[in-house]
Amino acid sequence: MLDFARPYAVLACLAGTAAVALGAAPARAEDKVTMLTSWYAQAEHGGFYQAVATGIYKKHGLDVTIRMGGPQVNGMQILGAGQTEFLMSYDFSVYKALEQGVPAVTVATSFQSDLQGLMTHPDVKSLADLKGKTIYVATAGRSNWWPWMKTKFGYTDDQTRTYTFNLQPFLADPNAAMQAYMSSEPFAAQQAGAKVNFFLFANDGYPPYGTTIVTLKKIADEKPDMVQRFVKASMEGWKSYLYGDPSPANALIKKDNPKMSDEQIAYAIGKLRESKVLVGGDAATQGIGIMTDARWKATYDFMVQEKLLKPEVDMKSAYTLKFVKDLKIMP
Numbered sequence: 001m002l003d004f005a006r007p008y009a010v011l012a013c014l015a016g017t018a019a020v021a022l023g024a025a026p027a028r029a030e031d032k033v034t035m036l037t038s039w040y041a042q043a044e045h046g047g048f049y050q051a052v053a054t055g056i057y058k059k060h061g062l063d064v065t066i067r068m069g070g071p072q073v074n075g076m077q078i079l080g081a082g083q084t085e086f087l088m089s090y091d092f093s094v095y096k097a098l099e100q101g102v103p104a105v106t107v108a109t110s111f112q113s114d115l116q117g118l119m120t121h122p123d124v125k126s127l128a129d130l131k132g133k134t135i136y137v138a139t140a141g142r143s144n145w146w147p148w149m150k151t152k153f154g155y156t157d158d159q160t161r162t163y164t165f166n167l168q169p170f171l172a173d174p175n176a177a178m179q180a181y182m183s184s185e186p187f188a189a190q191q192a193g194a195k196v197n198f199f200l201f202a203n204d205g206y207p208p209y210g211t212t213i214v215t216l217k218k219i220a221d222e223k224p225d226m227v228q229r230f231v232k233a234s235m236e237g238w239k240s241y242l243y244g245d246p247s248p249a250n251a252l253i254k255k256d257n258p259k260m261s262d263e264q265i266a267y268a269i270g271k272l273r274e275s276k277v278l279v280g281g282d283a284a285t286q287g288i289g290i291m292t293d294a295r296w297k298a299t300y301d302f303m304v305q306e307k308l309l310k311p312e313v314d315m316k317s318a319y320t321l322k323f324v325k326d327l328k329i330m331p
Contacts, residue, residue, distance in 0.1 A: 051237025111210035113202030
């Protein structure tokens with residue numbers, strides 16, 4: 001007996017095979033990239049962790065690994081050696097890298113101002129009130145914010161002592177001030193039962209951005225689509241972290257840095273929101289991550305004026321606006 005069903009089954013099978021062959025192309029493989037942070041995992045890195053934890057990077061075709069920095073990690077050296085695609089950095093560092101021959105370029109900023117400032121005892125009412133007081137300055141600070149402080153307020157080097165990331169000398173001396181991040185040292189002082197004031201340098205005109213995204217010029221030139229997707233996803237991560245539910249990122253932060261407490265993270269998030277460093281300034285009207293020529297020029301001019309940078313360094317090599325100018329991730 002003839003099997004009339006079989007030819008139709010074969011045709012159906014062939015049709016199915018053709019449908020697979022002619023159907024949608026397989027999804028593009030995710031680009032594997034590494035982001036090296038500036039320090040141990042903390043809320044100040046939360047937007048990047050949020051983009052990993054909630055799948056924002058994957059949505060943009062990226063497989064991102066976050067690698068922690070730290071006091072013994074030379075991030076610019078690692079970037080220059082091609083061991084990371086992106087680096088969390090700082091305007092001063094990029095200008096100095098160019099001076100030293102590392103072709104680094106800033107493609108976006110997380111914060112509209114640097115988070116650096118001074119922590120003082122309650123009697124100090126402004127940064128202008130520190131003449132005659134001891135100021136604890138870390139080695140790195142002597143080549144960026146301390147020259148700015150000296151120029152702006154007339155302070156002298158003999159006021160300074162070396163900051164070793166220990167709060168005790170400051171707490172023991174009512175006549176002292178010390179460098180601090182708005183979201184870090186004031187919390188530690190509070191935990192120690194001390195009342196302190198904090199003054200953000202940016203509020204007195206300190207020009208650099210904070211928590212910038214830096215890559216190599218070669219990567220920006222040869223992989224602009226990947227860089228654009230990374231910038232967009234990172235800024236979406238920051239908006240989600242500070243103005244959504246931060247718990248996915250916080251879990252990853254504590255996994256990478258078990259010493260980070262829930263209380264410290266909550267304090268930092270509160271300060272980042274309160275200061276509007278993500279959504280204030282130019283970001284309020286031009287979108288999160290935005291940078292401007294004027295701000296970069298202000299930092300460049302200051303560094304050259306204070307002989308922190310050779311004037312031969314090409315100012316515009318330190319950054320590009322093409323990845324942020326049309327991003328428009330509004331607060």
